[in-house]
Amino acid sequence: GAVVSQHPSWVICKSGTSVKIECRSLDFQATTMFWYRQFPKQSLMLMATSNEGSKATYEQGVEKDKFLINHASLTLSTLTVTSAHPEDSSFYICSAREEISNQPQHFGDGTRLSIL
Amino acid sequence: GIQVEQSPPDLILQEGANSTLRCNFSDSVNNLQWFHQNPWGQLINLFYIPSGTKQNGRLSATTVATERYSLLYISSSQTTDSGVYFCAVEGLTGGFKTIFGAGTRLFVKA
Numbered sequence: 001g002a003v004v005s006q007h008p009s010w011v012i013c014k015s016g017t018s019v020k021i022e023c024r025s026l027d028f029q030a031t032t033m034f035w036y037r038q039f040p041k042q043s044l045m046l047m048a049t050s051n052e053g054s055k056a057t058y059e060q061g062v063e064k065d066k067f068l069i070n071h072a073s074l075t076l077s078t079l080t081v082t083s084a085h086p087e088d089s090s091f092y093i094c095s096a097r098e099e100i101s102n103q104p105q106h107f108g109d110g111t112r113l114s115i116l
Numbered sequence: 117g118i119q120v121e122q123s124p125p126d127l128i129l130q131e132g133a134n135s136t137l138r139c140n141f142s143d144s145v146n147n148l149q150w151f152h153q154n155p156w157g158q159l160i161n162l163f164y165i166p167s168g169t170k171q172n173g174r175l176s177a178t179t180v181a182t183e184r185y186s187l188l189y190i191s192s193s194q195t196t197d198s199g200v201y202f203c204a205v206e207g208l209t210g211g212f213k214t215i216f217g218a219g220t221r222l223f224v225k226a
Contacts, residue, residue: 032212038157043202044216091157097212104149104164105206105214110157 002028004096006108014116015086021079021111023050023094029074030096034105035067038091050077050094084115118143118207122217129193129224137188137220139203147206147214148179150188152199159202162188193224 003026011019023033031052036044048069049057056069066088068080077096081088093110097103119142129135139148150162163170163177165186170177174193179186190197203217 034212034214036216043218044204046213046215049211049213093157093159095214099212102147102166104147104161105204105212107151107159107161110159112157 002026002098002103002106004094004106004108006094006111008111009109010112010114012114012116013084016083019081019084019113021081021092021094021113023077023079023096023108025075025096025106028096028098031074031099033071033077033094033096035069035077035079036093036095038093038110044093050079081113084113086115089113089115117210117213118145118205118215120203120205120215120217122201122203122220124220125218126221127223129222131193131195131224131226133193133224134189134191135193135222137190137201137203137222139186139188139205139217141184141186141203141205143184144208145181145184145205146208146212148186149204149214150177150186151202151204152197153202153219154199162201190222193222195224195226198222198224 005024033050035047050071052071071077095105095107097105121140151159167181174191176189200219
């Protein structure tokens with residue numbers, strides 16, 4: 001079945017560095033992928049829609065200059081957390097689905113980001 | 117945008133008990149999924165169920181799209197059922213966006 005792979009699974013880095021997270025659809029193409037953020041004991045909040053070949057669409061309140069999204073191919077979207085600070089520490093998850101009717105969303109396993 | 121409400125927020129069960137989790141949504145949907153999030157954060161897809169009823173072992177789900185709700189049934193609960201259950205919906209508009217409810221946190225006691 002359709003699989004979404006996310007890398008890395010976890011990352012620890014110093015404040016001020018930039019961190020890139022990759023999201024790949026392994027056996028299907030996706031012109032649209034989604035990035036979510038989850039704080040402890042909370043739900044998943046949609047951050048942005050990643051569009052292949054065009055700019056991402058960000059949800060209200062999400063800083064586009066802080067969270068850079070690049071969707072350069074039909075199977076890869078990247079999220080870069082720029083100049084990360086401790087408050088950016090969170091669990092980030094991506095998703096995609098086959099763009100034919102009646103298909104579920106497939107989610108990556110998530111990336112746990114800790115900024116020291 | 118579409119709103120998703122789940123109830124109850126928290127649930128404690130004795131092992132062997134049955135339970136029903138509810139998901140209400142504010143508009144027509146293209147897609148509805150139930151997930152179980154494990155302690156490592158992985159979302160385990162339980163059901164893809166925009167309408168109708170499905171069963172998988174001790175779990176079953178029913179979505180009544182015309183009345184905008186879905187139910188997840190857990191029978192003969194086990195301690196391994198503990199965790200957070202999310203309902204997630206994709207509206208008819210918004211380009212495949214999937215919105216999550218706040219979740220139900222389930223704890224099954226031995």
